[in-house]
Amino acid sequence: MSASSSAPGLFDCRDAYVRAVRELAEADPRIVAVVNDSVGSSKLGAFRERFPDRLINVGIAEQNMVGVGAGLANGGKIPFVSGAGCFLTARAMEQIKVDCAYSQxxxxxCGISSGVAYGELGATHHSIEDVAWLRAIDKLTVIVPADPWQTAEAIKAAAAFDGPVYIKVSRMPVPELARADSTFAIGRAETLREGGDLAIIANGTLVHHALAAADALAAEGIAVRVVNIATVAPIDEAALAAAAATGAIVTAEEGLSRGGLGGAVAEYCARHAPVPMRMVGFPGFAPTGSAPWLMEHFGLNAAGIAGAARELLDAKAGR
Structure with a gap:
């Protein structure tokens, strides 16, 4: 695995994505790629060279792209429909709902360069609503991987899964996570750290920040449970029950602070295990700025997550 040019030890998950798709295509002739004039940003150039007859570029026409993908699936292919997350989800929502989910x-x-990776291009290019939108669609699996390994495993699991899947593929550099259990299953969360004072539930680019926040809180004597919930739909309710048993939950995601992962956790807790919560995410439209600046400005980092945890515990204790 090659590190991102931005910093040693950090990786662009798009590289893991394209490597996994190419490996799948080598073994299975049903694997094809469909793009919206996004071969470069999806990093599918090598795939196109290796499989020139198995990459379909429909141009800047996202609704058509998803429709073509559905047609290929109906013809027995396994299409990976790849484009910038903001355009794939917003422009082709009806096709995702009807052609993919309703029709199974x-x-x-594959929502590429998701979150605020296109920071300097402003709110039109931020993909922070996608999980909130898509998890409301019935029978659509939604996955937000946390690092390169999990991205590749999610791609492989999606290829083996019979049905529509949305995978949020980050380009923001992240580290490889240390994990004892190197297996990935759709719908199953992974507990990265045990703790009984509070739970932090995160996914995507916020998971390594959640672990750093847990380290900072541990230095203050606060034992934090850290859970990576990559699959937002269907969500791992057993993992949510265990998190709620700590008595307080902070969620963290590179997306809206309402409707996405935080909303999914809150819905479960409201129905089954009411506990106080804080949701770390973007409050709404974000301004133009670099991705690192946006993340720091809105507290989507270790300090912001730890701060939300302290605030929650203080409120719970009546301080």
Missing amino acids: ANVKL
Whole structure:
């Protein structure tokens, strides 16, 4: 695995994505890629060279792209429909809902450069609503991997899964996570750290920040449970029950602070295990700025997560 040029030890998950798709295609002739004039940003150039007849570029026409993907799936192919997350989800929402989810077409939707990776291009290019939108669609699996390994495993699991899947693929550099259990399963969370005072539930680019926040809180005598919930739909309710048993939950995601992962956790807790919560995420439209600046400005980092945890515990204790 090659490190991102931005810093040693950090990786662009798009590299893991394209490597996994190419490996799948080598073994399975049903694997094809469909793009919206996004071969470069999806890093599918090598795939196109290796499989020139198995990459379909529909141009800047996202609704058509998803429809073509559904048609290919109906013809027995396994299409990976790849494009910038903001355009794939917002422009083609009806096709995702009807052609993919309602019809249960075997399409793999890959939202590339998700979150605020296109920071300087402003709110039109921020993909922070996608999970909130898509998890409301019935029978659509939604996955937000946390690092390169999990991205590759999610791609492989999606290819083996019979049905529509949305995978949020980050380009923001992240480290490889240390994990004892190197298995990935759709719908199953992973507990990265045990603790009984509070739970931090995160996914995507916020998971390594959640672990750093847990380290900072541990130095203050606060034992934090850290849970990576990559699959937002269907969500791992057993993991949520265990998190709620700590008595307080902070969620963290590179997306809206309402409707996405935080909303999914809150819905479960409201129905089954009411506990106080804080949700770390973007409050709404974010301004133009670099991705690192946006993350820091809105507290989507270790300090912001730890601060939300302290605030929650203080409120719970009546301080």
